[in-house]
Amino acid sequence: xxxxxxxxxxxxxxxxxxxxxxxxxxxxxxxxxxxxxxxxxxxxxxxxxxxxxxxxxxxxxxxxxxxxxxxxxxxxxxxxxxxxxxxxxxxxxxxxxxxxxxxxxxxxxxxxxxxxxxxxxxxxxxxxxxxxxxxxxxxxxxxxxxxxxxxxxxxxxxxxxxxxxxxxxxxxxxxxxxxxxxxxxxxxxxxxxxxxxxxxxxxxxxxxxxxxxxxxxxxxxxxxxxxxxxxxxxxxxxxxxxxxxxxxxxxxxxxxxxxxxxxxxxxxxxxxxxxxxxxxxxxxxxxx
Amino acid sequence: xxxxxxxxxxxxxxxxxxxxxxxxxxxxxxxxxxxxxxxxxxxxxxxxxxxxxxxxxxxxxxxxxxxxxxxxxxxxxxxxxxxxxxxxxxxxxxxxxxxxxxxxxxxxxxxxxxxxxxxxxxxxxxxxxxxxxxxxxxxxxxxxxxxxxxxxxxxxxxxxxxxxxxxxxxxxxxxxxxxxxxxxxxxxxxxxxxxxxxxxxxxxxxxxxxxxxxxxxxxxxxxxxxxxxxxxxxxxxxxxxxxxxxxxxx
Ligand SMILES: Nc1ncnc2c1ncn2[C@@H]1O[C@H](COP(=O)(O)OP(=O)(O)OP(=O)(O)O)[C@@H](O)[C@H]1O
Ligand SMILES: [Mg+2]
Numbered sequence: 286x287x288x289x290x291x292x293x294x295x296x297x298x299x300x301x302x303x304x305x306x307x308x309x310x311x312x313x314x315x316x317x318x319x320x321x322x323x324x325x326x327x328x329x330x331x332x333x334x335x336x337x338x339x340x341x342x343x344x345x346x347x348x349x350x351x352x353x354x355x356x357x358x359x360x361x362x363x364x365x366x367x368x369x370x371x372x373x374x375x376x377x378x379x380x381x382x383x384x385x386x387x388x389x390x391x392x393x394x395x396x397x398x399x400x401x402x403x404x405x406x407x408x409x410x411x412x413x414x415x416x417x418x419x420x421x422x423x424x425x426x427x428x429x430x431x432x433x434x435x436x437x438x439x440x441x442x443x444x445x446x447x448x449x450x451x452x453x454x455x456x457x458x459x460x461x462x463x464x465x466x467x468x469x470x471x472x473x474x475x476x477x478x479x480x481x482x483x484x485x486x487x488x489x490x491x492x493x494x495x496x497x498x499x500x501x502x503x504x505x506x507x508x509x510x511x512x513x514x515x516x517x518x519x520x521x522x523x524x525x526x527x528x529x530x531x532x533x534x535x536x537x538x539x540x541x542x543x544x545x546x547x548x549x550x551x552x553x554x555x556x557x558x559x560x561x562x563x564x565x566x567x568x569x570x571x572x573x
Numbered sequence: 574x575x576x577x578x579x580x581x582x583x584x585x586x587x588x589x590x591x592x593x594x595x596x597x598x599x600x601x602x603x604x605x606x607x608x609x610x611x612x613x614x615x616x617x618x619x620x621x622x623x624x625x626x627x628x629x630x631x632x633x634x635x636x637x638x639x640x641x642x643x644x645x646x647x648x649x650x651x652x653x654x655x656x657x658x659x660x661x662x663x664x665x666x667x668x669x670x671x672x673x674x675x676x677x678x679x680x681x682x683x684x685x686x687x688x689x690x691x692x693x694x695x696x697x698x699x700x701x702x703x704x705x706x707x708x709x710x711x712x713x714x715x716x717x718x719x720x721x722x723x724x725x726x727x728x729x730x731x732x733x734x735x736x737x738x739x740x741x742x743x744x745x746x747x748x749x750x751x752x753x754x755x756x757x758x759x760x761x762x763x764x765x766x767x768x769x770x771x772x773x774x775x776x777x778x779x780x781x782x783x784x785x786x787x788x789x790x791x792x793x794x795x796x797x798x799x800x801x802x803x804x805x806x807x808x809x810x811x812x813x814x815x816x817x818x819x820x821x822x823x
Contacts, residue, residue, distance in 0.1 A: 384630070454667045458729075461625060462680040462736050463657030472683055473669065 324546050331544025340510055345530060346537050350545055355512055356425075356520030357494055357552065360504065363429025363516070364436060364493040365486070371433070372440030373482060379441070380448040381470055393445075400438035405498035407435040412502040426516040428504025435499050436489035443488065447481020448474060480567040487560040491553045497524040507533070523549040575639075576601045576740065576770050577622065582636035584614075584621055586629065591617045593794040595636075599787070604762060604771040606785035606802065608778060610817065613791040615774040619742045622772065623659040624652055640740070657684070660738035664745045666725035668717035668732070673700075673709055676717045676728055680736045699731040703761060723754030727761065741765065743773040747780065759784045778818055782806050790814045 339349030383389040411431025421427040451474050459473035460466070497505075505525035513520040527545045530537045575598040584592040591614045599605050607615045620626045621634060624645060637644050645655050668676050677696050681687040687695055696713065700706040705727050709715075717728055726746060733741065743762075747755040755777075762771060762784055775781050781788050782802060789799040790811075798805060798814045809815040 454663070454665070455669065457625070457628070458663065458667050458669070459679075460628070461623060461656055461661040461663075462733065463653050463655075463660075464680060464683050465653055468683050472679070477670070 321550075324543055324550060327539055328543030328545070328547035331538075331540040332547065336541075336544060337548070341508065345508060345526075345534055346541070350523070350526060350548065352509055352512055353521040353523045353526040353545070354548065354552070356504075356506075356522040357524075357549070359425050359513065359520055360428055360432060360500065360522055361490055361493050361556075363425055364432040365490065367430055367433035368436050368440055368489060369486065372437050372485070373444050375437075376441045376444035376448060377470060377475075380445050381466075381474070396438050396441050400442065402435075403498075404435060404496050405501075407431055408499040408502050410434070411499060416503055422517060423502070423504055423506075423519050424517045425504055425513055425520050428500045428520070428522075429516075431499045431503045432493040432496065435496070436492055439488050439492065440482075440485045443485030444478070444482050447478035447484070450481060451477045480564045483560050483564050483567075487557050490556050490560075494553050494556075495524055495549065497528055500525055523552070575599060576641060577772075578637075578639040580637040580639070582618075582621065582634070582638060584617060584626065584632065584634045587631045591794050592621070595796045597789060597796055597799050599770060599772065601770050602766055602768070603787060604766055604773060604785045605787045605789065606781035607772065607774045607789045607791060608776075608781050608817070609791035609797075611776075614794045615791055616744050618791070619661075619744050619772060619774055622740070622742055623656050623661055624650070625656075625661065627652070657736050658738055659740045659742060660733040660736055662726070662730055662733060662741060662743040662746045665749050666722055666729055668720075668725050668728050670716065670718050672714045673717050673720075673728060674713040676732050677735050679732060684736070686737075695735055699734045702734050702765070703727040703731045704757075704764075705731065721754075723750050723757065726750065726754075726758060730761070730765075738769065740770045740772065743771065745774055745776060748776065755780070778806075790817060792817070 336349045337354065338351050340351060342348035379389065379393060383392075408431065411427055411434070415421045415427035415430050416423055419427075421430075455473045455477065456469055459469040464472070500522055504520055504522065506519040506521050507529060509519060509521050523545060527542065527549065530542050530545060577597075577599040579595055579597045582592055582595040583590065595618060607618065609615055617626065622638060622640070622645075626632045626634065634646055636646065638646050640655075640659065644650075645659075669679060671679070674692075674696055677699050678687075678692055681692075681695055697706060697710070700709060705724060708724070709720075717725060720728060726749070730741075730746075747758050750758065759780065762773070765771065773781075773785065775784075785802045787800065788802040788805040790797045790805065790809075790813075792813055798809060798811045800810075805814065806818060809818060
């Protein structure tokens, strides 16, 4: 009897639900804040103009991380060059052109599942295909291609969602005005899907900049005292550099490690913020 | 001279016959109304005239639809030029979430029918034709979605006129509008009639009576009766037409 009233007292259950949901949210946010706090606190002191722009010295214990920053930027750009057009075109084909049959559904399912493949598997694949079979060697080209394949599912999936969210009526109106199918996609659909596609780009960039496993065998250099000169050169990259400094090099100062992590974090976050600003701009202009 | 001539038109969605042996013709610079209960195939018929039904998978169409003597159901028909000639106004006003100007220039820019220098003239012409110019001439860069529904529907008509069509298909163009806005759109249709041939689908029989010169009554995919609006509403030949317009069903 008492239990019954307890269960059915809406005020009480409301309070409990509220408390429960709130604490779950806090539990989620706390570790994030904690991580940020630790990284900033321990890494802040390492940040300096020299740290950002100088070559590593003394077995990477001193100097800066400039080549790793440059390498990561190269890799991110290379990844986008390969994955963005390919992913967006594939998504357009799948959403706008492909007939809804068994094969299409299978392809869509496969793409979604590709997103769940562990990144080290992509690394191994890149090693086999790009580094060895195609003989690109361990290079920016091989690394970018490997990362591109890894982020393709992200770009395709978000682009498809973005295209699906554009009202069907836009397509109908455009076609009814004598605009061809491709022009309709180009002028009546894509512009309105851009914010969504940008979300995919953000996610892809963050992932490409942050992953270690796919670049491990395909591009990353342990230590390279000069900048890469062509896409067939190896490059240093921030996540791998961080791994090396944390596990392979003895007696590295804590602040140097956390400083590297902080730089990586700032790079990824600032790209996200930039894309979010662009998205917000679009949002404001287009409402339906 | 008949600008639209439909002969033995049959259309099926899969195995569901939505239009059964429809025969009808429409004169240049007239307004034809199609009435009939929900689901009788009015929209389907309208969308057959600019082949918008092609977008739906599994649609089978047979018969002939001659527009300016050319059979548009022919496999070789160029859908782009057909749809430039036969334009459509939809039930819900559906401007793009762009500025008023961008909406009107949407098709001319893509079709490259106008030079940049002509844009302003086109916008003015089209807005004048739908009686929006005086109200909107200072707000051309406002987002079209901020307009009232009636203005949005007018803008959609203006956007269509920019393509320079000959035939305007209107599928219940006033059903999202209040009575006053409806009346004003009807007046607009009378004005447009001078330059265009209009086919309008409507649920509202008063509207059909007010606005059209010819009326067709459809039921379950068949065109039961077609004739001058006056005759249809005063001396319907078919019992079913009579029942419908006197409100006995539908
Ligand atoms: N895409 C489709 N697939 C299958 N059947 C359809 C499709 N579109 C319409 N139909 C069917 O065809 C018939 C005619 O539809 P249509 O939309 O032309 O009717 P309508 O006269 O315009 O009706 P309303 O007055 O409600 O707009 C209806 O029975 C409808 O269920
Ligand atoms: Mg309809």
